[in-house]
Amino acid sequence: MDDPVRQRHSSSFGAAAPAYAEHRPDYAAAAVRWALESAPGLRVLDLGAGTGKLTGTLIALGANVIAVEPDPAMLTELRRVLPAARALPGSAEKIPLPDASVDAVLADNALHWFDMAVAGPEIARVLAPGGILAGLWNVMDNRVEWVAGLERVSGSAAIGPRDTATGWRAATAGLHRPGTGLIARFGSPEQAEFPHGQRRTADSLVATLATRAGVLVMPEPERQATLGRIHAFLASRPETTHGEFTLPMLTGVLRVRQP
Known part of the structure; x- marks a missing residue:
């Protein structure tokens, strides 16, 4: 994804901040614990925090959390949902924290939006020695037959390779290629997956x-057609047509360490 397209996609969420807060899933607690297990302490920066989906999980696990989010609408929603959280405006490329001030930097469904050539040095700056950088992604388990069907019907704008169990590892591999700012500053990456699920209805x-x-930036006619196609598929499946069901998911984690 080239820079103008990435910028357009990454800046699209603010217009849907209340819906994002209501409908996006939280993160498997086991995945968050694994991300933090070898951090030197529990001072954690939730970078690109959005509406606070990961922030809430970190607080529940006893971490001392600072949330940083660049989009004003998303930040407003985070503060509404988690009024006691420390939440600051800022970005991965310009983090409003002192040097070596956190033990871990976590990014939930956000690391792929960062300009790592700039964000890599910034993240390294705020991390204490031995600190952890981890990206977390909630992905649909398309090893389940009906989820694979949903993926086919939805198209890559709604469910891309990074959004599925069989694709997220390959789709995030580019984040630690030479030149992205990670390899030069952090150790070899580790990846792990943790079962997760979200109670949903078709609607x-x-x-x-x-x-x-990908859906937020669509022209309205295309957006409505895509969502209508998805709704029709869900209405046709016995697993999803009647009331609540569990959407099978995984939380995938990519973890590297500050030397």
Whole structure:
């Protein structure tokens, strides 16, 4: 994704901030614990925090969290949902924290939006020696037959390679290629997956997919056609047509360490 397209996609979420807060899933607690297990302490920066989906999990696990988010609408929603959280305006490329002030930097469904050539040195600056950088992604488990069908019907704008169990590892591999700012500053990456799930109805799953960047930037006729196609598929499946169901998911984690 070239820079203008990435910028357009990454800046699309603010217009849907309340829907994002309502419909996006939280993160598997086991995945967050794994991300932090070898950090030197529990001072954690939630970078690109959005509406606070990961922030809330970190607080529940006892971390001392600072949330940083560049989009004003997303930041407003985070402060509404988690009024006691410390939440600051800022970005991965310009982090409003002192040097060596956190033990871990976590980014939930956000690391791929960062300009790592700039953000890599900034993240390294705020991390204490031995600190952890981890990206977390909630992905749909398309090893389940009906989820694979949903992926086919939805198209890559709604469910891209990074959004599925069989694709997220390959799709995030480019984040630690030479020249991205990670390899030169952090150790070899580790990846792990943790079972997760989200209780949904057909309507709420459509609403969840409507908060994906690829859908948010669509022309309205295309957007409505895409969401209508998804809704029709869910209405046709016995697993999803009647009331609530569990959407099978995984939380994938990419973890590197500050030397």
